[in-house]
Amino acid sequence: MGRTAPTYRQALEERLKRWEAFGRLLTDPEDRAAFERIERGTRRYIAQATYAGSPDLLESILLSALVDLARDLPKRPK
Amino acid sequence: MPSEGWLLDITDSRPGTGVVLWFKGREGGRVETRRVPWRPPFLVEGPRALLDRVERTFSEDPAVERIERVVERPSIFDRRRRTVLAVRARTNFARRRLAAAIDALGEYRALTLYDVDLSAPQLYHLAHGLYPFAPVVWDGAGVRATEPAETIHYVPIPLRWVPLSVGFEGVRKGRIVPDGARVGSIRVGAVTVEGATEAKTLRALVEELAAQDPDLLLTDGGDALDLPRLYDRAGALGLGEEAFFLGREPGSFRPTRPASSYESYGRIYHRDAAFPLPGRFHIDSSDSFLYGDASLEGMIDAARLSRLSLQTVARQSPGTCFTAMEMAQALSDGFHVPWKKNRPEGFKSLERLVAADRGGVIFLPPVGVFDRIDEFDFASLFPHLMVRHNLSTETLDCACCPDSPEVAPELGYRSCTRRVGLIPTTLAPLIARRTAYKRRLKEPGTAPEERERLTRRVKMLKWILVTSFGYQGYRNARFGRIECHEAINAYARDLIVRLGLRCESAGYRIVHGIVDSIWLAPDDPSSPPDPEAFAERVGQEFDLPLAYEGRYRWIVFLPAVTHGLGVPNRYYGLYDPGEFKLRGxxxxxxxxxxxxxxxxxxxxxxxxxxxxxxxxxxxxxxxxxxxxxxxxxxxxxxxxxxxxxxxxxxxxxxxxxxxxxxxxxxxxxxxxxxxxxxxxxxxxxxxxxxxxxxxxxxxxxxxxxxxxxxxxxxxxxxxxxxxxxxxxxxxxxxxxxxxxxxxxxxxxxxxxxxxxxxxxxxxxxxxxxxxxx
The missing domain is CATH 1.10.132.60 (B family DNA polymerase, thumb domain)
Structure with missing residues (x-):
């Protein structure tokens, strides 16, 4: 017996497993690196996404990935 | 003239119609027993017609001594008294079987039974103001404890203990003992017992124990090997239970509980069969989680407070001790202990379920080595939150306080403002006790042996307080309620978020945080904030004790093997005075x-x-x-x-x-x-x-x-x-x-x-x- 609903952490890992097939067909190393960057980004904000407690899993995942990418934005030349 | 000493233990009498009180005299430490009749009833509550049927069906049952109607307030949810049945079994060993039969009559739904699975000794303690290791005076008229169980600083009972280990013929220590191996020699403390024949060795052991008369036998693997093998051999050699015994009087060769495998927090554990003894404690250090951590001192403290025998405390989890403490509190408040938890989780919408079913805030730390990090933690945060916000099974969303200002963040669960719940009532003295021991530990004049004693008690209390939270979410916990568990987490999350904002205004930024602990880096390493003052100030603002754990010269946060990001509970670092903290x-x-x-x-x-x-x-x-x-x-x-x-x-x-x-x-x-x-x-x-x-x-x-x-x-x-x-x-x-x-x-x-x-x-x-x- 255990929890009724999976934790955000578990739900995220479950979803990332589904993404793996997508990643497998990325043959260009740059694409592959970009994909891995997104994956890491989604994991980086597990604490915040858990705290937000959204019933929409994808919303939390995408928001995490976006914030991770946006960290780099100001560093780009205008 | 009344005798003075300690109450060692209370055990079931063998026919099951009473209990045996074991006293240890203050002078000379002589052990005396007193047998008293004691057959506590259990209660049955339900619709009147069904109670009538129970009475008709069972009053002639050979297992029943008497069924009476009494007026009680059995449940902690009850505001008014009601008529219930008090059922007294003919022997205490028949209580549970009888209760199961009555429960079946109500088709396991219609009747609620109380006080069924508290043992006769436990109930005797509670009904007579006694507790294990109580200092007592006794005479023909009765027994009286001279101080309450909750006394914080008490004179510990002088227990005489000896290690016991069995050597088998032709088997080196640590090797496999084949079935039917003969007993060679037995070590009891400093003495080696060895007779001309195996039977003589076993008889000599009984004599040696009578001569040394220890209060406690400490074994390493006694539940798995030494005791069952000794009993097997005694049986094979024709020595019966009356001739071969290790307690202070003959006992059963059979275990009180069989061996089993069980799961806890995703891991599989194994528990050996239990071989406790009458009048003398048998503790198997290898099968006792608490012995390793809390040692005898901590377990004695837990036995006092829970009214469980030391042998039970040693073989059970801290959660069992906490539950027993809740039961003791409920009974002393005039309520009774439900046998089965009849409170399923309430229906929730998906949105509510996702919002409620979450733990505390756990950050992912940055991977690598960092310096000048300050660590703080809230001592016993969850128990404090339960007490502070009156979080208890019966006080959450009560009918009497629809406008309670005490509302769990995000979830909206209200706490009662009119009466203090069972959980906070049980916890508050435990928190105070732990604080008092910690304070005494910090006093400069504390002697080393007292320091050791206090450290062990602090550890024991820590475990009990930790489980007090977890048990709120455990489906079988007698007084647990999942909504309490959710509310505690919600308060804790809210706290960390507010704390984060507070850190920023103090010149810190959060590097890492796990539920009740935070690791902070100063914005300006050349002039970091004063950590002690920060802890003091925040503790006051939040009305919860925040402790400054120390400053790390350096700390390494470790990555996960799978994805390389930080793992919350794997790190190692060196505190400023040169002491390591290692986790995971x-x-x-x-x-x-x-x-x-x-x-x-x-x-x-x-x-x-x-x-x-x-x-x-x-x-x-x-x-x-x-x-x-x-x-x-x-x-x-x-x-x-x-x-x-x-x-x-x-x-x-x-x-x-x-x-x-x-x-x-x-x-x-x-x-x-x-x-x-x-x-x-x-x-x-x-x-x-x-x-x-x-x-x-x-x-x-x-x-x-x-x-x-x-x-x-x-x-x-x-x-x-x-x-x-x-x-x-x-x-x-x-x-x-x-x-x-x-x-x-x-x-x-x-x-x-x-x-x-x-x-x-x-x-x-x-x-x-x-x-x-």
């Missing part, structure tokens, strides 16, 4: 071979000299060179084998294993020696040849290990690379680098083949056909 690294685990402990110590000894993060980085090459020398010695083949023993806890039953692993090889080797292990038990072995296909060649089980036995140097160099990776991965030496350096890469690829000795493993051949053949 190999030495903290019980299955680590001494080899890895030595390697870790070598690395940490080097790092201990580093004053900051840069110091750690510059010390890494020297540390790795130290490890190189360990690998050289390993490869030379002369590392002492006993330092290479790997311990593995079986996560499943032996027959469920499909892949040929080291553990499976060890299991089969044990099987060949006639020993079976259950899920949750451990196997201990040295890897002999990891590439071997035969279970005899692959490992050597610890039970037949000889000095100078062969081991697999590459397998151990690889294990070392994995162990060192834990510490060094974020410092430029991850596993691939180390295994290449030590030449273990590709060398230890485990052959995924079945052991040729066993052909049952067809599944393996089917799963990896390319490897078969």
């Amino acid at each position: 690294i190999r030495s903290r685990r019980h299955d680590t071979p001494t080899l890895l402990e030595r390697a870790e110590k070598l690395v940490l000894d080097r790092f201990a000299e580093a004053a900051d993060a840069a110091g750690v980085r510059s010390t890494v090459p020297a540390a790795v060179e130290g490890l190189d020398r360990i690998v050289e010695r390993l490869r030379a083949g002369d590392w002492p084998v006993e330092e290479l023993v790997i311990t593995h806890r079986l996560s499943q039953a032996p027959e469920a294993y499909e892949v040929f692993t080291d553990s499976l090889a060890a299991l089969r080797q044990l099987e060949a020696l006639g020993v079976r292990r259950a899920a949750g038990e451990k196997v201990r072995y040295v890897v002999r040849d990891r590439r071997a296909r035969s279970f005899r060649e692959r490992v050597t089980v610890a039970e037949r290990l000889e000095e100078g036995d062969r081991y697999d140097p590459v397998a151990y160099a690889d294990l070392l690379a994995r162990g060192a990776d834990t510490l060094l991965a974020p410092l430029g030496f991850p596993y691939p680098v180390l295994s290449a350096r030590w030449g273990t890469d590709g060398e230890v690829e485990r052959p995924r083949r079945r052991s040729p000795e066993r052909t049952e493993q067809r599944t393996l051949d089917l799963a990896v056909p390319e490897l078969a053949g």
